[in-house]
Amino acid sequence: xxxxxxxxxxxxxxxxxxxxxxxxxxxxxxxxxxxxxxxxxxxxxxxxxxxxxxxxxxxxxxxxxxxxxxxxxxxxxxxxxxxxxxxxxxxxxxxxxxxxxxxxxxxxxxxxxxxxxxxxxxxxxxxxxxxxxxxxxxxxxxxxxxxxxxxxxxxxxxxxxxxxxxxxxxxxxxxxxxxxxxxxxxxxxxxxxxxxxxxxxxxxxxxxxxxxxxxxxxxxxxxxxxxxxxxxxxxxxxxxxxxxxxxxxxxxxxxxxxxxxxxxxxxxxxxxxxxxxxxxxxxxxxxxxxxxxxxxxxxxxxxxxxxxxxxxxxxxxxxxxxxxxxxxxxxxxxxxxxxxxxxxxxxxxxxxxxxxxxxxxxxxxxxxxxxxxxxxxxxxxxxxxxxxxxxxxxxxxxxxxxxxxxxxxxxxxxxxxxxxxxxxxxxxxxxxxxxxxxxxxxxxxxxxxxxxxxxxxxxxxxxxxxxxxxxxxxxxxxxxxxxxxxxxxxxxxxxxxxxxxxxxxxxxxxxxxxxxxxxxxxxxxx
Amino acid sequence: xxxxxxxxxxxxxxxxxxxxxxxxxxxxxxxxxxxxxxxxxxxxxxxxxxxxxxxxxxxxxxxxxxxxxxxxxxxxxxxxxxxxxxxxxxxxxxxxxxxxxxxxxxxxxxxxxxxxxxxxxxxxxxxxxxxxxxxxxxxxxxxxxxxxxxxxxxxxxxxxxxxxxxxxxxxxxxxxxxxxxxxxxxxxxxxxxxxxxxxxxxxxxxxxxxxxxxxxxxxxxxxxxxxxxxxxxxxxxxxxxxxxxxxxxxxxxxxxxxxxxxxxxxxxxxxxxxxxxxxxxxxxxxxxxxxxxxxxxxxxxxxxxxxxxxxxxxxxxxx
Numbered sequence: 081x082x083x084x085x086x087x088x089x090x091x092x093x094x095x096x097x098x099x100x101x102x103x104x105x106x107x108x109x110x111x112x113x114x115x116x117x118x119x120x121x122x123x124x125x126x127x128x129x130x131x132x133x134x135x136x137x138x139x140x141x142x143x144x145x146x147x148x149x150x151x152x153x154x155x156x157x158x159x160x161x162x163x164x165x166x167x168x169x170x171x172x173x174x175x176x177x178x179x180x181x182x183x184x185x186x187x188x189x190x191x192x193x194x195x196x197x198x199x200x201x202x203x204x205x206x207x208x209x210x211x212x213x214x215x216x217x218x219x220x221x222x223x224x225x226x227x228x229x230x231x232x233x234x235x236x237x238x239x240x241x242x243x244x245x246x247x248x249x250x251x252x253x254x255x256x257x258x259x260x261x262x263x264x265x266x267x268x269x270x271x272x273x274x275x276x277x278x279x280x281x282x283x284x285x286x287x288x289x290x291x292x293x294x295x296x297x298x299x300x301x302x303x304x305x306x307x308x309x310x311x312x313x314x315x316x317x318x319x320x321x322x323x324x325x326x327x328x329x330x331x332x333x334x335x336x337x338x339x340x341x342x343x344x345x346x347x348x349x350x351x352x353x354x355x356x357x358x359x360x361x362x363x364x365x366x367x368x369x370x371x372x373x374x375x376x377x378x379x380x381x382x383x384x385x386x387x388x389x390x391x392x393x394x395x396x397x398x399x400x401x402x403x404x405x406x407x408x409x410x411x412x413x414x415x416x417x418x419x420x421x422x423x424x425x426x427x428x429x430x431x432x433x434x435x436x437x438x439x440x441x442x443x444x445x446x447x448x449x450x451x452x453x454x455x456x457x458x459x460x461x462x463x464x465x466x467x468x469x470x471x472x473x474x475x476x477x478x479x480x481x482x483x484x485x486x487x488x489x490x491x492x493x494x495x496x497x498x499x500x501x502x503x504x505x506x507x508x509x510x511x512x513x514x515x516x517x518x519x520x521x522x523x524x525x526x527x528x529x530x531x532x533x534x535x536x537x538x539x540x541x542x543x544x545x546x547x548x549x550x551x552x553x554x555x556x557x558x559x560x561x562x563x564x565x566x567x568x569x570x571x572x573x574x575x576x577x578x579x580x581x582x583x584x585x586x587x588x589x590x591x592x593x594x595x596x597x598x599x600x601x602x603x604x605x606x
Numbered sequence: 607x608x609x610x611x612x613x614x615x616x617x618x619x620x621x622x623x624x625x626x627x628x629x630x631x632x633x634x635x636x637x638x639x640x641x642x643x644x645x646x647x648x649x650x651x652x653x654x655x656x657x658x659x660x661x662x663x664x665x666x667x668x669x670x671x672x673x674x675x676x677x678x679x680x681x682x683x684x685x686x687x688x689x690x691x692x693x694x695x696x697x698x699x700x701x702x703x704x705x706x707x708x709x710x711x712x713x714x715x716x717x718x719x720x721x722x723x724x725x726x727x728x729x730x731x732x733x734x735x736x737x738x739x740x741x742x743x744x745x746x747x748x749x750x751x752x753x754x755x756x757x758x759x760x761x762x763x764x765x766x767x768x769x770x771x772x773x774x775x776x777x778x779x780x781x782x783x784x785x786x787x788x789x790x791x792x793x794x795x796x797x798x799x800x801x802x803x804x805x806x807x808x809x810x811x812x813x814x815x816x817x818x819x820x821x822x823x824x825x826x827x828x829x830x831x832x833x834x835x836x837x838x839x840x841x842x843x844x845x846x847x848x849x850x851x852x853x854x855x856x857x858x859x860x861x862x863x864x865x866x867x868x869x870x871x872x873x874x875x876x877x878x879x880x881x882x883x884x885x886x887x888x889x890x891x892x893x894x895x896x897x898x899x900x901x902x903x904x905x906x907x908x909x910x911x912x913x914x915x916x917x918x919x920x921x922x923x924x925x
Contacts, residue, residue, distance in 0.1 A: 140829065179829035187823055200830060
């Protein structure tokens with residue numbers, strides 16, 4: 081086969097979802113035109129809904145039902161993919177084009193051993209000898225960084241951590257050394273330390289196996305030290321493409337510049353002001369010796385796997401307390417205990433007002449069958465039982481407006497909202513019960529850069545104007561540095577370091593903090 | 607699971623089994639003792655004298671207090687002796703065994719039909735949810751689900767027996783006489799039992815398959831180059847089975863209940879008819895024997911489903 085400069089050449093691709101009612105809808109991909117050069121790592125960034133994933137699915141031939149390509153072509157090493165026989169095209173998946181996705185925790189069949197999950201790639205592509213298959217899987221597993229590949233081969237997916245699962249998936253995608261590896265947000269559900277490891281691994285594989293990578297992300301900082309070139313998408317169009325350093329340091333396009341500003345989360349640019357915290361006043365939340373875990377109930381003896389080993393915590397009025405730590409350190413268990421959602425020992429005292437919560441995934445937090453109004457009403461009903469309908473509506477609208485939405489959203493259902501809007505509804509549900517403390521668990525991690533910036537601004541506004549305290553759990557240390565005056569670092573179920581953010585982050589003492597900051601520096605640059 | 611944990615698990619299940627059977631027998635006994643009618647009087651007929659009835663009552667042990675009678679019966683049941691039927695004057699165990707081929711055969715046939723029909727339909731229907739094939743299947747399912755089995759039986763008799771005339775209704779032949787005719791005689795009743803259950807199983811499987819289809823591991827399998835059919839059989843069905851096993855065990859125990867009525871309509875000498883005559887003749891040993899047996903089968907089914915579903919899911923098996 082002749083050597084092509086471009087592994088993939090997408091030529092004026094237009095794609096839409098026509099329906100009987102609307103045969104000519106607004107295209108989801110509009111005249112998308114680019115090439116992926118042999119051996120490069122090409123970043124594709126843009127907000128949610130900009131068409132990044134559709135572009136990758138169009139190349140892979142895995143478009144969802146109802147999608148129609150109305151114009152253009154896609155060539156893979158000179159061969160036209162769109163006119164190809166579907167069966168031949170499917171055969172290319174796994175051997176010529178590999179893919180890895182965002183959520184490693186659910187991307188492996190839970191009923192099959194890890195080895196079997198990978199084995200099918202080789203079976204489908206005609207490698208008959210089981211011994212040979214096993215050997216090449218084990219070899220690839222050690223290539224992706226497992227020191228005990230034979231052991232991992234025999235494990236089930238639920239026995240691995242998120243980072244390990246992503247390694248397994250990368251091994252699966254790279255098994256047959258495909259020419260092109262499409263990575264769709266491969267690190268956005270991983271913590272900073274793991275993200276850095278996975279990106280290093282991908283870069284390494286790219287060199288070793290001579291692969292080309294299309295790297296889709298809404299995390300601009302992940303792109304910085306990883307990609308050779310970057311394209312920016314907006315509303316189905318590619319509006320900017322250049323080398324990574326030019327895009328990130330010297331953006332010529334106004335929208336790219338705007339994206340970068342939001343991604344930087346610069347408090348001055350966003351107009352964020354810190355609230356004054358009075359540490360001599362009595363705390364809104366005092367937690368003492370919180371211990372929690374999962375009980376294995378046997379017939380007789382019961383033993384406990386402790387996830388939290390005695391956590392003490394105080395949050396003061398007007399304060400935003402940052403809580404950081406790598407995955408599995410017990411952050412989520414802690415906030416679930418504080419909210420009373422998990423059985424635990426120790427005491428958590430909340431003074432005065434109620435506690436609200438905002439979670440990571442605004443999709444699963446809202447009931448898909450009900451409207452925004454229903455959700456707010458539900459939140460209101462629990463606390464304010466004796467209200468007239470007018471008072472109720474007034475409160476609902478006030479909460480919506482404070483969360484940056486308006487009356488128009490009252491009758492919408494969750495699927496008619498964007499990720500950022502859903503998160504705003506979740507925040508409005510908190511606000512309506514007038515909380516003294518809001519516990520926010522990774523409220524930004526499922527949002528793109530622009531929405532993150534908006535939600536961040538909203539939370540700090542609430543903090544300043546209402547005096548509401550926040551416990552902010554995030555793996556984005558950058559955000560903590562910007563808005564939280566005090567920070568707590570967790571490791572292995574305990575608080576290993578705490579204090580004023582500036583002091584802790586500029587002079588870390590605990591090894592866990594140092595590891596987190598190292599990864600942060602590597603990922604985002606100094 | 608370690609060996610010790612497995613042993614404890616099985617031990618707990620067996621304990622549950624025994625407790626369930628004890629409760630079932632107690633309730634049967636109590637229910638039977640409050641319904642009006644006297645066993646001895648029914649056995650001897652209206653013409654018998656009061657002395658004769660009294661003598662028979664003493665003979666059968668009916669003059670003793672309720673608690674004593676229950677404990678005596680329970681003691682017998684523990685040693686495998688379910689007593690003698692007061693109406694047939696033979697052992698209850700033997701009676702049940704002689705009727706078992708009908709009910710058991712019908713249940714197994716019905717179960718095979720349920721699995722053989724609902725799985726393909728669910729797979730077909732979930733290919734394109736909301737499209738024509740799916741809608742036809744769903745509407746048909748609702749209709750079948752809404753019709754009680756005995757009405758379906760009558761309809762089937764009408765269609766196959768009276769109009770098409772390719773089935774003789776009510777000619778039951780024992781399996782050791784002619785297995786072919788035995789199967790044939792059970793085919794229609796089994797179908798009548800199976801139809802509503804097919805609708806139920808189909809509905810459940812369909813939504814379970816659609817749910818699994820949207821999961822991330824299916825996307826991974828697609829990106830590995832697997833065909834849709836391979837993905838269905840290697841990934842989607844095994845995963846949806848983990849949740850379906852419970853529903854299928856419910857369906858199975860329901861088949862037994864359904865067969866009792868359908869036997870009446872098709873005039874089959876099965877357990878159902880035996881049960882009815884035991885009730886109308888106040889034949890307590892027989893009644894409790896049958897109920898005991900049905901409870902045993904149901905509990906064992908649930909037990910098997912429990913074990914099966916925890917074995918098929920490594921997340922449960924290895925935790």
